[in-house]
Structure formats: structure tokens, C-alpha cells
Amino acid sequence: MARLSLSTPLDVRLLDKGMSVGEALAAFNATHAEAGGIATFLGKVRPDGEVRALELSHYEPLTLAGMEELAGNARERFDLDGVLVWHRVGVMVPGEAIVLIAAAARHRRSAFEAADFLMDHLKSAAWFWKRERRADGWHWIEPRPEDHEDRERWK
Numbered sequence: 001m002a003r004l005s006l007s008t009p010l011d012v013r014l015l016d017k018g019m020s021v022g023e024a025l026a027a028f029n030a031t032h033a034e035a036g037g038i039a040t041f042l043g044k045v046r047p048d049g050e051v052r053a054l055e056l057s058h059y060e061p062l063t064l065a066g067m068e069e070l071a072g073n074a075r076e077r078f079d080l081d082g083v084l085v086w087h088r089v090g091v092m093v094p095g096e097a098i099v100l101i102a103a104a105a106r107h108r109r110s111a112f113e114a115a116d117f118l119m120d121h122l123k124s125a126a127w128f129w130k131r132e133r134r135a136d137g138w139h140w141i142e143p144r145p146e147d148h149e150d151r152e153r154w155k
Contacts, residue, residue, distance in 0.1 A: 032104035039111035047094035053133040063127040078114040
């Protein structure tokens with residue numbers, strides 16, 4: 001089976017409702033049956049003490065296009081067979097999935113590195129505004145210095 005060309009569509013989605021992680025990964029695995037490995041990452045709303053909800057808002061024309069460009073860059077940089085990037089928007093409660101990343105590659109190292117690359121960029125340079133609801137109201141969340149440092153190592 002031939003490697004996917006760079007013109008092959010990526011599976012990049014913004015979701016305003018829950019995601020079926022098992023179904024998504026089963027379909028991704030079936031689509032990339034020739035891959036030697038698939039690395040995945042599932043990010044969830046942390047049940048940190050006082051956090052009652054997390055809200056992500058965005059400007060869709062920039063967000064989706066930026067996510068697609070990021071996924072394409074990862075596919076090219078790490079010579080991937082396929083990339084899945086699904087990100088939730090709206091209000092979520094602790095334990096709910098926020099983001100699902102999958103990278104299919106001939107070799108495991110490329111898949112692992114691609115998933116790490118994607119998350120480092122989504123965490124610190126993405127197109128989302130985040131806020132948490134606690135007992136005393138809503139609070140905006142900014143990326144931590146560590147998040148920016150993680151992204152910088154890819155330059």
C-alpha cells in the first residue's frame with residue numbers, strides 16, 4: 001500500500017458535543033491498517049478540587065484552519081500515514097474529553113513524536129480561549145511558562 005500523499009485529507013474536527021473516543025480510534029486504525037504504530041493522546045478536564053467546569057471558546061474560521069495546518073505540518077515533519085486531531089469547544093465538566101490526537105506512522109518513534117508535537121502546539125499556541133468555573137465564578141486560563149517551553153523545543 002502506498003504512503004498517503006500530502007494531499008490526503010486529515011481528520012481534523014471541532015466538536016461542540018462529546019466525542020466517541022473508541023469509535024474514532026477504531027475507524028482511524030482501520031483507515032491506517034498499514035501503519036506500524038499509532039500513538040494517541042486523550043486530554044480530559046482535570047478534576048482539580050474547585051473546578052466545576054471548563055469552557056473553551058474560539059473563532060472557528062481561524063481555529064479550524066490553524067488546526068488543519070498544524071496537522072499537515074506534523075504529517076510532513078514526521079512522515080506520517082495519517083493524523084487525527086479532534087478538539088472540543090463549549091462547556092465541559094471534570095472527566096470529559098477535551099482533545100483527541102492520533103498519529104499513524106510506519107515506525108513508533110515518528111508516531112510518538114508527532115503526538116507530542118501536536119499537543120505542545122495545541123496547548124500553548126492554539127486558537128482557544130479557556131476559562132474555569134469555580135465556586136467564586138469564572139476565571140480565565142493562560143498557558144503556563146512550561147507550555148511555551150515545550151513548544152519551543154520543536155523549533
